[in-house]
Amino acid sequence: MRPHAVAIYRQIFPGCRIDDLREEGVAVHILDKEFGIDTLATLPSGQWLSIQEKYRQNKFLVKRYLQVEPPTPDFTQEFKNAAGTQWEANGEWFKLGAQLYFYGWARADESGFEKWILLDIAKYKVLVEQAGGLEKIGKINANRKHGRATFYAIPITKLKPAWLASHAKPCLT
Numbered sequence: 001m002r003p004h005a006v007a008i009y010r011q012i013f014p015g016c017r018i019d020d021l022r023e024e025g026v027a028v029h030i031l032d033k034e035f036g037i038d039t040l041a042t043l044p045s046g047q048w049l050s051i052q053e054k055y056r057q058n059k060f061l062v063k064r065y066l067q068v069e070p071p072t073p074d075f076t077q078e079f080k081n082a083a084g085t086q087w088e089a090n091g092e093w094f095k096l097g098a099q100l101y102f103y104g105w106a107r108a109d110e111s112g113f114e115k116w117i118l119l120d121i122a123k124y125k126v127l128v129e130q131a132g133g134l135e136k137i138g139k140i141n142a143n144r145k146h147g148r149a150t151f152y153a154i155p156i157t158k159l160k161p162a163w164l165a166s167h168a169k170p171c172l173t
Helices: 001-013 030-035 121-131 156-162
Strands: 015-018 040-041 047-057 074-081 100-106 113-120 138-144 149-155 163-165
Touching: 001 015, 001 040, 001 047, 001 100, 001 113, 047 121, 074 156, 100 121, 113 121, 113 156, 121 156, 149 156
Parallel strands: 047 100
Antiparallel strands: 015 040, 040 047, 074 149, 100 113, 113 163, 138 149
C-alpha cells in the first residue's frame, strides 16, 4: 500500500520528496523508533513534514462487527506493547512525535485506498485531552496475535476536527 500513500502525498503536497524512514532488521531510523515517524515529506521550499502511517485492510472499513460504533470505521491508537507481561512498555501513543498521521483503508483488491484521512497530530492530541483521555474517546482492545499490544479503537468521525485532508465521503462524514 506504500506506493498508493506516496501518490496521495504527492497530490496533497505537489513537488515534494518522500523519504521512508522504516528499515528492515536492526537498522531502524531513530525518528521511527523513538518518535513514530515513518515518512518525511520534503516540500519544494526545503521545509519537511513528518508522517506516521497506518494502512488497514478493507474489512475494517466495511465489516460492522469489526467497528466499535457501527457503522463508523475506527482509528486505532496503540497504547501498550507486551501488555500484561514483564516486558510491558508504552506504545505509539506515548512516542507520537510526527506532525501528521496518514490512516487509510485499502480497497478490497488492494489497488489503492478506498478511504483515507490525514490527521493533524497536534489537533488530535488536543481532542483526546479535551475528551478526558483515550479511555473517554475510544474503547480499549487487546491484540493477542501480534505482540500482545493494547490499542484504543476510536470512531474516526470523533476525530474530524483534526482532519487535515481526506478521501472519506460518503461513509466517514
